[in-house]
Amino acid sequence: MNITLFTAICSFFIILILAQCMVYVVRKRHPDKDWTELTQRMQTWWLIVLVFVLAISTPQVVSLIIFGFISFLALKEFFTMIPTRYSDNTPLLWAYVSIPIQYYFVGAEWFGMFIVFIPVYVFLFLPTVMVLIGDTKGFLHSAATLHWGVMTTVFAISHVAFLNVLGDDKSTGALMVIYLVALTECNDIAQYLWGKTLGKRKIIPKVSPNKTVEGLLGGIATTMVLALILGPILTPMTFSPLGLLHCLLAGLLIGVFGFIGDVVMSAVKRDIGVKDSGKLLPGHGGILDRLDSLIYTAPIFFHFIYYYYF
Structure with missing residues (x-):
């Protein structure tokens, strides 16, 4: 296995272990509160990461x-x-x-x-x-x-x-998948955090009342910075001026279309009157609740990287 891919996979599990330790500490410090949903979310994240790692690291047929x-x-x-x-x-x-x-x-x-x-x-x-x-x-x-x-x-x-x-070996494609999924998830988190801390102006309150202009712009900026840092490491995009420009553009596309995917699926759920798409993933809702942003970012990023590098 490529050393970069191995390091990236190890990073996922290190982050999960640290998060699990934080949950344990919080539960011990505040035993009077109900932490059931948080515990379920952590357990589900372990499952999600395990399936994701298997999907990108196993032989092609299994993947x-x-x-x-x-x-x-x-x-x-x-x-x-x-x-x-x-x-x-x-x-x-x-x-x-x-x-x-x-x-x-x-x-x-x-x-x-x-x-x-x-x-x-x-x-x-x-x-x-x-x-x-x-x-x-x-x-x-x-x-x-x-x-x-x-x-x-x-x-x-x-x-x-x-x-x-894609690519000449398994590691090339797997690293690009990590890049796409990591940026898509970080974009969701960054938009939420920026919206919570600075958000004042609603974008589409009838569809998603918690989405704000500040959250969107902060999330896109954060995603572009991460795309610039990780692009030359995980993708064929290089440290050259053109390569760095492509990294920024990839971050912009993932930031914008990740937001669109999120709100489009929110509109679907509001239309039929449900909060979550299902109960498959305890603490998260349904599988579509986790894939909503990726539904839009995956085709956009794929065609972007395919056009310029393959």
Whole structure:
């Protein structure tokens, strides 16, 4: 294993151990308070990091199975959250079938089919199946729901898997995935912290009342700084002037589109009247609650890095 990749993976576990120690100290100092949710969040973070490390460090077949299973869980959660018609059962089955096919194209590194299979062929195929069933009531709503679900949970997330197979060796892609995921998560945290400390002006209060202009700008600035520091270490972007400019641009894109992914999924949940997308991850909600920003940042960053470096 590449020494940089090994160091990055060790860093994840060191951070988790430190966080676990902090939780232990806080619980001991304030035993009168209920720390159940915090404990659940920490336990879930251990699971998330373990699955993530396995996904980027195991042989390609195992890695693709893990990523495909994540897409499956996310799609299942989406269809559980969004009402569907009884007549949509067969199209739903075909939506799930798209998962192994999409990830086969990732494993084969067949970029041409990877990029058009869901946006073109699945988009055309699912309504065709629905027409053959013959139920026209709510047809447009169901067709849009099916396709949007597959686009977000399969097509968008599969960009992380394809990023993982780019490069001459396993370490190149894995490091870029770490870069993408780390910046996406740090962007979420930074926007929250900047919003809590300095936030005054609401951006879209009807969708996400806690989002502020200060939080957004602070989060983007923080993400750009981290992107500048980590880019030459974890990605093909170098310390040259052009490489550093690309790092800043990558940080800007991840900061902006991470915010958009977050609020878009918030709008979906508000539309159907739920707080969390599910209960799969105790203390966090559903898997879509953790993937919302990545749904937008993964395709954007993938095409950015693919265009300039591959």
